[in-house]
Amino acid sequence: MPPSQPPLQDLRRILRGVFLVAAEAAQRSPTLEAAKAGDVPALVSRAVKNALVSATDLAGLTRGTPRQVSSPRASSVVFFAEDDEITAKPRTTSDPSNSEKPPPQPCVGGFHGSEASVPEAEEGTNEAEKVGSLDDSKAGTTKVPDVIRENGDQKDPVLSDPVEKEILTDGVRDAILVKRRRPRERRVPSTPFSRALGFAGLGAGLAWGTIQESAKRIVFGMPNTNEKQSVLSPFLSEKNAERLALALCRMRGAALKLGQMLSIQDESLVPAPILAALDIVRQGADVMPSKQLNDVLNAELGPNWKSKLRSFDYEPLAAASIGQVHRAVLKNGMEVAIKIQYPGVADSIDSDIENVRLILDYTNLIPKGLFLDNAIKVAKDELSRECDYELEAANQKRFRELLSDSKGFYVPRVIDDISSKKVLTTELITGVPIDKVALLSQGVRDYVGEKLLELTLKELFAFQFMQANPNWSNFLFDESTKIINLIDFGAAREYSKNFVDNYLRMVIACANSDRKAVYEMSQRLGFLTGEESDIMIEAHVQAAFIVGMPFAKPGGYDFRTANITRSISNLGATMLKHRLTPPPEEAYSLHRKLSGAFLACIKLGAVVPCRELLLQIYEQYQFGDGGAELLSSTA
Numbered sequence: 001m002p003p004s005q006p007p008l009q010d011l012r013r014i015l016r017g018v019f020l021v022a023a024e025a026a027q028r029s030p031t032l033e034a035a036k037a038g039d040v041p042a043l044v045s046r047a048v049k050n051a052l053v054s055a056t057d058l059a060g061l062t063r064g065t066p067r068q069v070s071s072p073r074a075s076s077v078v079f080f081a082e083d084d085e086i087t088a089k090p091r092t093t094s095d096p097s098n099s100e101k102p103p104p105q106p107c108v109g110g111f112h113g114s115e116a117s118v119p120e121a122e123e124g125t126n127e128a129e130k131v132g133s134l135d136d137s138k139a140g141t142t143k144v145p146d147v148i149r150e151n152g153d154q155k156d157p158v159l160s161d162p163v164e165k166e167i168l169t170d171g172v173r174d175a176i177l178v179k180r181r182r183p184r185e186r187r188v189p190s191t192p193f194s195r196a197l198g199f200a201g202l203g204a205g206l207a208w209g210t211i212q213e214s215a216k217r218i219v220f221g222m223p224n225t226n227e228k229q230s231v232l233s234p235f236l237s238e239k240n241a242e243r244l245a246l247a248l249c250r251m252r253g254a255a256l257k258l259g260q261m262l263s264i265q266d267e268s269l270v271p272a273p274i275l276a277a278l279d280i281v282r283q284g285a286d287v288m289p290s291k292q293l294n295d296v297l298n299a300e301l302g303p304n305w306k307s308k309l310r311s312f313d314y315e316p317l318a319a320a321s322i323g324q325v326h327r328a329v330l331k332n333g334m335e336v337a338i339k340i341q342y343p344g345v346a347d348s349i350d351s352d353i354e355n356v357r358l359i360l361d362y363t364n365l366i367p368k369g370l371f372l373d374n375a376i377k378v379a380k381d382e383l384s385r386e387c388d389y390e391l392e393a394a395n396q397k398r399f400r401e402l403l404s405d406s407k408g409f410y411v412p413r414v415i416d417d418i419s420s421k422k423v424l425t426t427e428l429i430t431g432v433p434i435d436k437v438a439l440l441s442q443g444v445r446d447y448v449g450e451k452l453l454e455l456t457l458k459e460l461f462a463f464q465f466m467q468a469n470p471n472w473s474n475f476l477f478d479e480s481t482k483i484i485n486l487i488d489f490g491a492a493r494e495y496s497k498n499f500v501d502n503y504l505r506m507v508i509a510c511a512n513s514d515r516k517a518v519y520e521m522s523q524r525l526g527f528l529t530g531e532e533s534d535i536m537i538e539a540h541v542q543a544a545f546i547v548g549m550p551f552a553k554p555g556g557y558d559f560r561t562a563n564i565t566r567s568i569s570n571l572g573a574t575m576l577k578h579r580l581t582p583p584p585e586e587a588y589s590l591h592r593k594l595s596g597a598f599l600a601c602i603k604l605g606a607v608v609p610c611r612e613l614l615l616q617i618y619e620q621y622q623f624g625d626g627g628a629e630l631l632s633s634t635a
């Protein structure tokens with residue numbers, strides 16, 4: 001949207017968006033079904049309940065006032081006796097019966113606050129009662145802001161995490177000012193109707209935020225215009241970004257996943273205030289109440305699931321986009337992480353993504369060349385695969401096998417008899433995610449950067465099987481063992497031999513700034529049709545050379561001085577305007593992973609011998625179609 005566009009046009013677009021979302025909600029409404037069937041009592045009772053649900057839901061989503069997870073208790077761990085009866089035995093350090101080793105601190109980034117969530121009394125299950133569970137003003141809860149700013153002087157939840165405390169007291173903590181979200185306990189909206197309503201609430205909240213921002217601009221004028229175009233849109237104000245982030249944390253599922261994907265972009269691609277808000281999304285979602293949690297466990301594993309455990313911690317380690325992860329101890333004493341899928345998210349992938357598309361559409365910020373339809377189709381496929389934990393278990397076992405001989409990596413074991421399509425139990429691992437490694441010594445950062453790039457190249461060119469989700473918390477570094485523990489294989493996928501053959505040639509051509517070979521391989525892989533304008537070809541080739549830069553010279557590439565993303569984003573605008581074809585389907589996951597690896601090295605500020613790593617792979621590579629000589633012009 002051009003900066004000079006009058007606010008009236010914005011308003012018109014916003015209203016259109018709100019109507020579209022509302023229409024979507026109405027279309028899904030069982031109330032309308034009842035009306036069509038002439039069921040008057042059902043119609044009236046649903047209308048009343050829905051009014052209640054929407055009133056609270058809208059308030060919860062758009063204002064984002066949280067209630068704390070629960071009042072702090074001694075412990076959230078439940079121990080199971082031999083006869084499988086729950087003997088809610090709080091864990092205390094002085095309790096002699098609790099002689100098993102204390103639970104490790106598996107990783108930072110999840111929730112480790114003192115706000116323990118313990119098994120609750122049965123919650124109501126009908127819609128009206130659900131409203132109660134969403135009500136922030138519930139007696140006994142404290143109103144606190146959703147997002148808190150922290151700096152070095154404040155006493156805050158960060159210090160409750162020993163690993164983070166250790167890193168942050170290192171003099172670094174004083175220098176940072178981060179936004180953090182307090183974990184909230186909220187039911188996952190699990191029916192199509194409640195999800196559509198959630199998006200309608202978000203749409204309304206964003207519209208209101210946009211109106212406020214437009215009004216502010218009429219009075220106080222436009223913000224600084226040397227910023228990017230996206231910042232100039234009244235839709236993408238800091239407040240709206242925060243609103244969006246909080247609503248995504250509440251909705252969870254596909255919508256949150258999309259937000260998380262955006263959150264690992266570089267500042268030169270996404271404006272800083274928006275990135276800060278999306279960082280909130282990356283910290284984790286809201287927490288599902290234990291009643292909802294127990295329902296999923298009972299349905300998936302049968303009512304006897306407790307008989308396989310010695311204990312289960314109701315306070316989640318992490319609340320991710322698709323599921324919530326809990327620590328537990330098996331009968332044999334092994335510590336495990338149990339990932340439990342939020343109810344309803346697998347069935348609402350399509351509608352969630354369509355709703356996000358509606359919101360994106362009315363912002364008018366998505367350029368045509370993005371071929372959004374293709375991206376959305378790929379996202380839907382990926383997300384449905386990620387919701388299948390049986391598939392994830394199989395991928396994880398395959399990676400465990402593939403990496404068994406590789407030094408410096410560890411893939412945790414899968415515990416089959418406590419796993420299902422919506423529950424995945426794996427060995428508990430320890431470590432800190434990549435963004436926390438960035439606070440460690442240069443030597444450690446170089447080591448981790450090199451290992452990450454080595455892994456990425458190995459996955460693509462040696463295994464042709466790649467874990468395509470580069471989320472920083474999927475790589476947990478254990479400093480004491482120098483091992484990177486790997487998790488989250490839901491998005492793993494294979495690439496065909498033919499694709500990988502040509503892609504390796506392409507990477508070598510980029511590394512050698514070989515124009516002819518880049519052009520040839522780009523056509524072969526489907527990035528170019530051969531009909532492109534000179535301007536497009538030039539932008540494409542230049543972008544390829546920039547990506548090849550880390551591989552261009554021997555002796556270590558210094559990612560601290562890298563300007564890769566900024567340079568690419570300048571060319572990206574030209575490419576989006578002139579491109580004739582969407583990228584090949586493989587490119588979505590592959591480029592996300594590759595840019596994730598580069599961004600991780602930039603975040604770490606690592607110096608990595610990229611060229612050496614690439615040539616090592618190249619020398620061992622067996623081309624399936626006649627060999628490397630096809631690249632005649634590549635040295």
Ligand SMILES: Nc1ncnc2c1ncn2[C@@H]1O[C@H](COP(=O)(O)OP(=O)(O)OP(=O)(O)O)[C@@H](O)[C@H]1O
Nearest residue numbers: 106318320321322323325337426427428429473488
């Ligand atoms: N085996 C494990 N040991 C320790 N922590 C774990 C383990 N598995 C998962 N976690 C924690 O739970 C978080 C979420 O797990 P995972 O990434 O598998 O879920 P997801 O739903 O796929 O998440 P995402 O939204 O990142 O895709 C991890 O970032 C990590 O903090």
